[in-house]
Amino acid sequence: MKNNMESVSDKNYIEQVSVECVILGYQDRQLRVLVPKLAFKGDFWGLPGGFVYQDEDTDDAARRILYERTGIKDVYLEQFQVMGKANRNSREFLDRMIGQNSDLFSDPLAEGQRSRMDYDWFTRRFISIGYYALVDMNQVIPQKTDLDVSIEWYPIGELPPMIMDHNQIVANALATLRLTIDQKLNAFNLLPETFTMQEIQDLYEAIFEKRFAQNNFPKRILRLNVLDRLEKKYTGAANKAPYLYRFDRARSSQLPTEDLFTE
Amino acid sequence: MKNNMESVSDKNYIEQVSVECVILGYQDRQLRVLVPKLAFKGDFWGLPGGFVYQDEDTDDAARRILYERTGIKDVYLEQFQVMGKANRNSREFLDRMIGQNSDLFSDPLAEGQRSRMDYDWFTRRFISIGYYALVDMNQVIPQKTDLDVSIEWYPIGELPPMIMDHNQIVANALATLRLTIDQKLNAFNLLPETFTMQEIQDLYEAIFEKRFAQNNFPKRILRLNVLDRLEKKYTGAANKAPYLYRFDRARSSQLPTEDLFTE
Numbered sequence: 001m002k003n004n005m006e007s008v009s010d011k012n013y014i015e016q017v018s019v020e021c022v023i024l025g026y027q028d029r030q031l032r033v034l035v036p037k038l039a040f041k042g043d044f045w046g047l048p049g050g051f052v053y054q055d056e057d058t059d060d061a062a063r064r065i066l067y068e069r070t071g072i073k074d075v076y077l078e079q080f081q082v083m084g085k086a087n088r089n090s091r092e093f094l095d096r097m098i099g100q101n102s103d104l105f106s107d108p109l110a111e112g113q114r115s116r117m118d119y120d121w122f123t124r125r126f127i128s129i130g131y132y133a134l135v136d137m138n139q140v141i142p143q144k145t146d147l148d149v150s151i152e153w154y155p156i157g158e159l160p161p162m163i164m165d166h167n168q169i170v171a172n173a174l175a176t177l178r179l180t181i182d183q184k185l186n187a188f189n190l191l192p193e194t195f196t197m198q199e200i201q202d203l204y205e206a207i208f209e210k211r212f213a214q215n216n217f218p219k220r221i222l223r224l225n226v227l228d229r230l231e232k233k234y235t236g237a238a239n240k241a242p243y244l245y246r247f248d249r250a251r252s253s254q255l256p257t258e259d260l261f262t263e
Numbered sequence: 264m265k266n267n268m269e270s271v272s273d274k275n276y277i278e279q280v281s282v283e284c285v286i287l288g289y290q291d292r293q294l295r296v297l298v299p300k301l302a303f304k305g306d307f308w309g310l311p312g313g314f315v316y317q318d319e320d321t322d323d324a325a326r327r328i329l330y331e332r333t334g335i336k337d338v339y340l341e342q343f344q345v346m347g348k349a350n351r352n353s354r355e356f357l358d359r360m361i362g363q364n365s366d367l368f369s370d371p372l373a374e375g376q377r378s379r380m381d382y383d384w385f386t387r388r389f390i391s392i393g394y395y396a397l398v399d400m401n402q403v404i405p406q407k408t409d410l411d412v413s414i415e416w417y418p419i420g421e422l423p424p425m426i427m428d429h430n431q432i433v434a435n436a437l438a439t440l441r442l443t444i445d446q447k448l449n450a451f452n453l454l455p456e457t458f459t460m461q462e463i464q465d466l467y468e469a470i471f472e473k474r475f476a477q478n479n480f481p482k483r484i485l486r487l488n489v490l491d492r493l494e495k496k497y498t499g500a501a502n503k504a505p506y507l508y509r510f511d512r513a514r515s516s517q518l519p520t521e522d523l524f525t526e
Contacts, residue, residue, distance in 0.1 A: 016277050058347025082392050084321025129345050183442055
């Protein structure tokens with residue numbers, strides 16, 4: 001996206017198809033979403049997204065977009081929903097944006113690029129493929145592209161108002177995570193390499209926005225048989241030090257649902 | 264699709280996007296899939312599918328395709344996967360098909376329709392949106408369209424070899440059904456209005472291809488609190504007559520996951 005003079009319609013993208021990525025992290029007992037503020041005058045936020053090259057798998061398009069924004073390649077990624085309403089287009093958002101930009105130079109679509117053709121290209125109906133990614137926030141240094149003025153982690157309950165249906169897409173990603181968390185055991189991707197049982201419980205409580213019984217949760221998790229118990233975590237008070245655990249990807253990959261979404 | 268002379272490229276479809284439908288039924292303790300045999304010389308089977316009009320929701324496109332093949336409108340339908348590989352196209356299948364058709368009159372794409380433009384239109388890369396439907400087979404009279412020579416219910420374990428990735432799409436639909444059956448309780452859509460507990464258990468055993476303990480399964484199902492118990496089923500041996508049950512859609516719609524895939 002370096003060359004602003006190049007028209008989007010020359011880029012050999014599939015038309016009317018886009019990819020939107022909900023990048024989920026976890027910190028301070030809160031689920032967080034990585035949201036760029038868009039490089040237009042006015043306050044516009046939107047999920048990291050983009051288009052699919054003709055010779056690119058849709059999954060690879062999502063990976064490319066994730067890599068641009070997070071700097072990491074090995075990311076847990078899942079395609080979870082298609083936004084396919086006939087009236088789904090960015091016309092209202094683009095008109096509002098252009099209306100607020102008397103100085104179009106701050107507009108990355110300006111500078112000769114926003115030909116009538118590009119406006120038409122962008123404002124057609126788009127079928128959008130929703131992905132969610134689960135990342136360890138410690139591994140990520142958020143990257144803004146030249147389409148962003150900034151990029152930040154927002155608590156999932158305090159998201160800015162985003163363009164189009166992007167807030168709803170986040171809600172649906174969270175619902176999907178909750179729906180399949182027990183079978184996919186994918187929440188561990190939000191934690192660092194090692195963690196205590198309390199940290200797992202905190203994470204699950206953040207995801208479900210409810211408390212789990214302290215005497216029941218560890219049993220339930222350990223019964224899954226996907227955690228390796230390591231040494232105790234040094235806390236200064238040795239007799240109360242909790243054990244550290246590590247998620248065993250190999251064991252979890254023997255779960256029957258593992259290869260569900262491979263083609 | 265009545266007017267074979269009309270070119271597909273004139274139909275105002277979104278390009279390079281298709282919809283494929285896995286229509287699942289249940290009979291004689293077997294899950295079944297409704298599969299048309301395509302109206303080309305040679306043996307070609309493929310899932311009911313089609314394209315999306317510019318002014319049509321993708322969900323409505325799937326409903327339209329389902330209605331064409333089943334004659335029913337009120338169908339449990341779920342979008343479950345996008346097939347998005349860059350090399351996904353029907354070129355090999357179409358070339359094979361055309362090669363076997365010296366008499367192109369039996370070919371619904373012939374009769375003036377298969378212009379060079381249409382061949383190019385059909386053989387581009389397609390991103391396909393996969394839906395699965397769960398139907399009560401008693402309600403369905405399978406309908407062939409003028410694209411089919413016949414249409415039949417096949418046991419899911421005895422499907423014919425279908426074009427492209429369609430057999431894999433069925434496998435993924437089944438995996439999705441298994442993955443979310445407990446939260447969505449959607450399997451009841453495969454049964455008639457009323458059924459015995461044994462019939463539910465038979466259905467679940469067909470879906471999971473395994474047996475469930477006879478003394479445990481009814482407890483597990485009743486605990487969900489979504490069944491109304493009705494009168495006993497008359498069998499002639501009154502003292503052994505099993506109760507009939509009915510799935511209570513209203514109760515199940517209070518489950519937290521109900522509105523997951525609404526936009």
